[in-house]
Amino acid sequence: MKAIVQGRYGPAEVLxxxxxxxxxxxxxxxxxxxxxxxVDPGVWIFMTGRPYLVRLAAGLRRPRVPVRGRDLAGVVAAxxxxxxxxxxxxEVYGTCSxxxxxxxxxxxARRLSRKPAxxxxxxxxxxPVSGMTALRAVRDSGAxxxxxxxMVIGAAGGVGSQAVQIAKAYGATVTGVCAPARTxxxxxxxxxxxxxxxxxxxxxxxxxxxxxxxxxxxxxxxLLRRALTPRGTLALVGGxxxxxxxxxxYGRQMFRAPLLSLFVGQRLRTVSAVERAEDLDExxxxxxxxxxxxxxxxSYPLAAAPDAIRHLTDGHPAGKIVVTVCQExxxxxxxx
Ligand SMILES: NC(=O)c1ccc[n+]([C@@H]2O[C@H](COP(=O)([O-])OP(=O)(O)OC[C@H]3O[C@@H](n4cnc5c(N)ncnc54)[C@H](OP(=O)(O)O)[C@@H]3O)[C@@H](O)[C@H]2O)c1
Numbered sequence: 001m002k003a004i005v006q007g008r009y010g011p012a013e014v015l016x017x018x019x020x021x022x023x024x025x026x027x028x029x030x031x032x033x034x035x036x037x038x039v040d041p042g043v044w045i046f047m048t049g050r051p052y053l054v055r056l057a058a059g060l061r062r063p064r065v066p067v068r069g070r071d072l073a074g075v076v077a078a079x080x081x082x083x084x085x086x087x088x089x090x091e092v093y094g095t096c097s098x099x100x101x102x103x104x105x106x107x108x109a110r111r112l113s114r115k116p117a118x119x120x121x122x123x124x125x126x127x128p129v130s131g132m133t134a135l136r137a138v139r140d141s142g143a144x145x146x147x148x149x150x151m152v153i154g155a156a157g158g159v160g161s162q163a164v165q166i167a168k169a170y171g172a173t174v175t176g177v178c179a180p181a182r183t184x185x186x187x188x189x190x191x192x193x194x195x196x197x198x199x200x201x202x203x204x205x206x207x208x209x210x211x212x213x214x215x216x217x218x219x220x221x222x223l224l225r226r227a228l229t230p231r232g233t234l235a236l237v238g239g240x241x242x243x244x245x246x247x248x249x250y251g252r253q254m255f256r257a258p259l260l261s262l263f264v265g266q267r268l269r270t271v272s273a274v275e276r277a278e279d280l281d282e283x284x285x286x287x288x289x290x291x292x293x294x295x296x297x298x299s300y301p302l303a304a305a306p307d308a309i310r311h312l313t314d315g316h317p318a319g320k321i322v323v324t325v326c327q328e329x330x331x332x333x334x335x336x
Contacts, residue, residue, distance in 0.1 A: 001021075011047075040312070094128055130157075136272070150211045151213070151227060209229065295320065
């Protein structure tokens, strides 16, 4: 099968389109014929090996898993002997650890769910990592309730664009923070108000927000806390591109926020990545009810995955970028 593979850490130039063996499947795994795969900062992190912290898990000198990509949407090609929830031909979406920028990917059945019926494969591939993170930020870390005021920083991004819609579905009044070119897009997601971060600070409105969800990454905690009510909750999602070779923006999340949280009335929480079918099921319900529509900024054919990653880091996308996979048998996500 064709796959996007890397042998060393570095910029997008380290990625190659190569022919490799299809991945094997274990008893509890599913082989998915990938139609589309999402592109998110996690892909950039594992490609570059930055911040260095990630190499403890991904491989110290070179990536242990050579194929990039985590999100996927596709069709079940085969199932392991103990898989009962899926059978060949089912349309699914979810995540994998072995790389989804490939014609086939294997993954445990518990990381897959039925694809929302009203989405294309491209749209479905935009959901898993970002949508599950947005859901955890709104539902779990933020514990958002109807009537609350919520600020989403990075509202035009993959996580933020879904967090705005999920917070609205939970009955909140939402302010989206974004660059000036994205204010119309963020309003179109349902945000009640927008704040242009190039002109105004996130503390513009004073301490009025019950929940602040930060996917932007490098603002000081003291500034974020000035936007929160005295008992408000800060949900820290991201820090991928923040300065700092060793920890990136994650020092704020892993050390400073948990420590400070012990001494202040506000709750300072880190949103952790947990990928499970129950959350994909909940997202499907939101999607099929019309409350959540994933925004696809653009799609790239598999061979152009390096360009997709460049666009993510340099192009200020509105929503998610996806890679589409043209299958050997002629059925395609979408060709170049
Ligand atoms: N905790 C977890 O489990 C988890 C899971 C998924 C992702 N993440 C992390 O969450 C973060 C966001 O992911 P994503 O997929 O949403 O990334 P993304 O699509 O690249 O979105 C990031 C957003 O941040 C905005 N931004 C950049 N600088 C900003 C600033 N100074 N003020 C406000 N907004 C700013 C960008 O807007 P402009 O382009 O307009 O500047 C962009 O919309 C990343 O750090 C990622 O690694 C964490």
